[in-house]
Amino acid sequence: MNIQLTEKKEQIFFSTLKLINxxxxxxxxxSKIAKDADVAVGSIYHYFPSKEDLIIxxxxYCKEKLNAHVFSSVDSTLPYETRFKQIWRHLVLYYLDHLDxxxxxxxxxxxxFYEGIRTNIIKQKSERNVLLHFLDEGVKSKHLKDLNVRLLISAYLGVAISLxxxxxxxKSQPTEYELDTMVDIIWNGVKK
Structure with missing residues (x-):
């Protein structure tokens, strides 16, 4: 991919994140996004045909950054329970480090915006939804209860987001004890 194109798109993404937050x-x-990103409005429309396309x-982009961070340092040869807990901790810490x-x-x-893509994410198990695949793996390998993956995601992410x-x-950070306790609660609720 063209480096200049990537940098310009990221510049637009950073400005969009900041302004939306x-x-x-x-x-x-x-127009406000273009001004903040220091690009012409026409440039934004060159990369994104509409605001909806930009938002989606x-x-x-945010999901890919999250997934790269959360899953990249997890050793896939570790037992499922260990990976389950590591991924959850990485997820919480990523969110706290990337509040935007x-x-x-x-x-x-x-x-x-989410309503427009939600059905495809769940029904088609979008290849980009790494967490969905990880939890689905847990069900298929009989580490997790045979529940609808949507319920598993709700339990897994819901607790992380609430924390x-x-x-x-x-205005605090979770302690190691709190992280361990919360992920143990989730694990005990969904393990087979």
Missing amino acids: IHGFHGSPM ELYW HFGFLEQFYGSP VRGCLYE
């Missing part, structure tokens, strides 16, 4: 989706028009691509991504994803999941929100509200 401050002003929300509706308060972040393409930004979603996948966390804030954007929180807004995205409650928006009409991150609590830390943000309290």
Whole structure:
């Protein structure tokens, strides 16, 4: 891929993240994003035909960054339970270290933008949804209860997101004990 193209798109993504976290989706028009990214409005439309396309691509960009960070340092030869717990911890710590991504994803999941892609993510088990595949692997290998993967994701991510929100509200970081306790609660609830 063209390095200049990648840098320009990332510049647009960074500005979009910043503005959406401050002003929300509706308060972040393409003109404001272009100005903040120091690019012409026409340049944004060259890369993204519409604001909806920009938002959806930004979603996948954030998910890919998250997945790369969360899954890259997990040894796939480790027992499933160990990986389950490591991935969850990496997820929480990633969100706390990347609040711009966390804030954007929180807004995205409650928006009409997500409604447009949600069905494909769950039904088609999008190749880009690494967590879905990991939990599905746990069900198939009989490490996890035979539940709908949507329920497993809700338990796994719901607790992580709630913990991150609590830390943000309290302006604190989770302790090792809290991380271990929370992931043990999840594991004990979904293990076979």
